[in-house]
Amino acid sequence: MNRRAARRTGWNAVGLLVFVVAVFPVFWMVSTAFKTDDQINALTPTWFPTHPTLRHFRDALDKPYFWADVKNSIIVVVFTVGIAMVLAFLAAVALSKYRFTGRKLFIILVIGVQMLPGAGLIIPLYVVLARFHEVNTLTGVILVYLTGALPFSVWTLRGFIIGIPKELEEAAMVDGSTRFGAFTRILLPLVAPGLVATSVFAFITSWNEYIFARVLLNDGSKQTITVWLSYFLGTSRQTDWGALMAASTLTAIPVVIFFLLIQRRIAFGLTAGAVRG
Amino acid sequence: MATAAGTTTKWSRQRPLSMRRLGRGAVPYALVAPVVVVMGAILGYPLYSLVRLSLDRYGLFELIQHKGVYIGLKNFGSVLHDSVFWHTLVRTIVFAAANVGLTMVIGTLIALLLVQISTWVRLLVTAGLVLVWSMPPVVAVQVWNWMTNVQNGVLNYVLTELHFGNYFQHNWYTSPFSQLSMVTTLIVWGALPFVVITVYAALSQVPRELVEAAEIDGARSWRVFKDVTVPVITPVLLILTSLSILWDFGVFTQPYLLIGQPHITTGNYLMGIYLFEQGYVSANFGRGAAISILMLVIVAALSVVYVRRMIRIGEVT
Numbered sequence: 001m002n003r004r005a006a007r008r009t010g011w012n013a014v015g016l017l018v019f020v021v022a023v024f025p026v027f028w029m030v031s032t033a034f035k036t037d038d039q040i041n042a043l044t045p046t047w048f049p050t051h052p053t054l055r056h057f058r059d060a061l062d063k064p065y066f067w068a069d070v071k072n073s074i075i076v077v078v079f080t081v082g083i084a085m086v087l088a089f090l091a092a093v094a095l096s097k098y099r100f101t102g103r104k105l106f107i108i109l110v111i112g113v114q115m116l117p118g119a120g121l122i123i124p125l126y127v128v129l130a131r132f133h134e135v136n137t138l139t140g141v142i143l144v145y146l147t148g149a150l151p152f153s154v155w156t157l158r159g160f161i162i163g164i165p166k167e168l169e170e171a172a173m174v175d176g177s178t179r180f181g182a183f184t185r186i187l188l189p190l191v192a193p194g195l196v197a198t199s200v201f202a203f204i205t206s207w208n209e210y211i212f213a214r215v216l217l218n219d220g221s222k223q224t225i226t227v228w229l230s231y232f233l234g235t236s237r238q239t240d241w242g243a244l245m246a247a248s249t250l251t252a253i254p255v256v257i258f259f260l261l262i263q264r265r266i267a268f269g270l271t272a273g274a275v276r277g
Numbered sequence: 278m279a280t281a282a283g284t285t286t287k288w289s290r291q292r293p294l295s296m297r298r299l300g301r302g303a304v305p306y307a308l309v310a311p312v313v314v315v316m317g318a319i320l321g322y323p324l325y326s327l328v329r330l331s332l333d334r335y336g337l338f339e340l341i342q343h344k345g346v347y348i349g350l351k352n353f354g355s356v357l358h359d360s361v362f363w364h365t366l367v368r369t370i371v372f373a374a375a376n377v378g379l380t381m382v383i384g385t386l387i388a389l390l391l392v393q394i395s396t397w398v399r400l401l402v403t404a405g406l407v408l409v410w411s412m413p414p415v416v417a418v419q420v421w422n423w424m425t426n427v428q429n430g431v432l433n434y435v436l437t438e439l440h441f442g443n444y445f446q447h448n449w450y451t452s453p454f455s456q457l458s459m460v461t462t463l464i465v466w467g468a469l470p471f472v473v474i475t476v477y478a479a480l481s482q483v484p485r486e487l488v489e490a491a492e493i494d495g496a497r498s499w500r501v502f503k504d505v506t507v508p509v510i511t512p513v514l515l516i517l518t519s520l521s522i523l524w525d526f527g528v529f530t531q532p533y534l535l536i537g538q539p540h541i542t543t544g545n546y547l548m549g550i551y552l553f554e555q556g557y558v559s560a561n562f563g564r565g566a567a568i569s570i571l572m573l574v575i576v577a578a579l580s581v582v583y584v585r586r587m588i589r590i591g592e593v594t
Contacts, residue, residue, distance in 0.1 A: 117527025
């Protein structure tokens with residue numbers, strides 16, 4: 001029995017080591033953001049910000065285009081998620097409630113499209129959007145993000161709708177409700193958590209997206225926040241690490257918050273949808 | 278539409294064909310239509326253009342004219358005769374294999390560890406992993422830049438302090454191997470949470486009675502693991518592996534930003550970067566389209582296992 005306890009203590013120590021190593025980069029980012037320049041540039045690192053300062057955050061916020069690009073990111077995300085949720089929900093209802101010719105083909109398309117690597121699509125999407133003068137516009141980016149958000153959302157929402165017992169709807173219809181009435185009063189409220197989880201996930205992937213925004217948006221004032229952050233390193237030899245880490249923290253905060261919100265659903269719901277954050 | 282109405286007879290009461298029933302049969306199509314139309318417009322048309330582009334000479338001039346010059350299979354010929362393409366392909370395969378291997382092995386080991394440890398440690402580790410999972414790739418790249426910088430990166434400090442050697446002002450970005458190794462640490466770190474949490478979820482599906490029964494029958498822990506645990510988590514490991522292969526093969530953001538655009542050379546190209554540089558940056562869209570098609574064909578071949586599995590899930594339910 002004693003040996004068993006000792007073994008568990010050993011494993012716990014390994015677990016704690018895994019935790020420390022995994023979390024360290026995040027800790028280092030936040031810690032650096034609050035340190036003074038002297039502490040940051042010293043050859044021997046200071047682990048904790050002993051004299052915390054908000055100066056780096058101010059520097060980051062004062063950088064050109066920060067607010068403009070945050071606004072762009074929000075616009076892109078809101079439209080992508082809004083459109084994707086409405087359209088994907090309808091398709092998900094069709095997939096989970098009806099059997100119809102072409103259903104299998106549709107499933108193949110939904111899954112197959114998710115497998116297309118983004119890098120492989122930059123050339124045709126860039127050329128086609130240039131043809132319709134949608135390069136360097138947020139509309140173009142929203143359209144491109146929909147190609148990613150739609151199939152994923154259809155697939156995930158389908159999983160959530162299937163989880164709702166058919167009997168509930170049928171009972172409502174027996175009680176004289178119309179199919180539409182059963183839909184709005186029974187199905188919709190029950191799927192709501194699924195809709196929230198799916199839209200948060202679509203939010204995160206659009207907020208984090210880099211390559212298409214980089215290719216499609218050229219003006220500093222028209223970029224998204226991830227592209228803004230990627231240009232932060234600058235050309236000068238001396239990087240302002242404090243401000244860079246403050247900017248990184250600011251970029252990550254919305255994602256972290258939303259991620260923690262849906263965290264419980266991720267493990268079970270999204271392994272079926274299979275998307276990595 | 279007639280066939281659609283025909284299939285409805287399978288589950289609705291037999292009734293003479295009426296307008297109402299025809300309307301019923303149309304419902305799923307109406308529901309699916311918006312997604313199909315949007316996807317067709319913003320993906321189908323570009324994919325068609327991709328094939329057209331790959332057969333054209335299409336540079337900046339043609340981009341402004343909105344019209345390419347047909348040159349047949351010359352783009353494919355030039356790519357396939359380019360030694361850079363083959364080197365990049367081999368490098369990308371080795372890179373993806375290393376990343377997938379490390380992600381899956383370390384991920385599975387951590388998941389197995391989670392089963393062994395006390396609840397409070399498990400909760401702590403899981404919370405930490407979710408935090409890591411939520412880091413945007415571009416943010417992670419910048420943190421890596423900071424941690425591994427030449428002047429006073431914390432990685433060099435820690436390695437030196439732990440007596441792994443003298444890493445004072447060691448530059449991690451001098452050779453392609455060293456550069457790509459750093460990219461691998463970044464990618465594996467970012468990919469682990471998804472793998473660990475999914476495998477752990479699968480592990481908790483292993484029936485306790487089975488394990489106990491095997492132990493009573495005198496099976497050693499290794500036998501129990503091999504004959505009871507492994508069969509249960511194999512399907513999950515298969516899906517995760519094939520997904521990781523796809524992701525790591527097409528990776529762009531992490532290598533492009535961590536190595537840094539000025540340091541990108543033909544010597545450290547990965548497939549996504551090769552395509553980006555030769556198609557988009559040098560504005561040779563026809564050639565870029567040919568590379569894209571080759572890449573998509575490879576990815577399609579790689580994804581067969583995953584897609585077939587998912588379709589089976591969709592079929593059953």
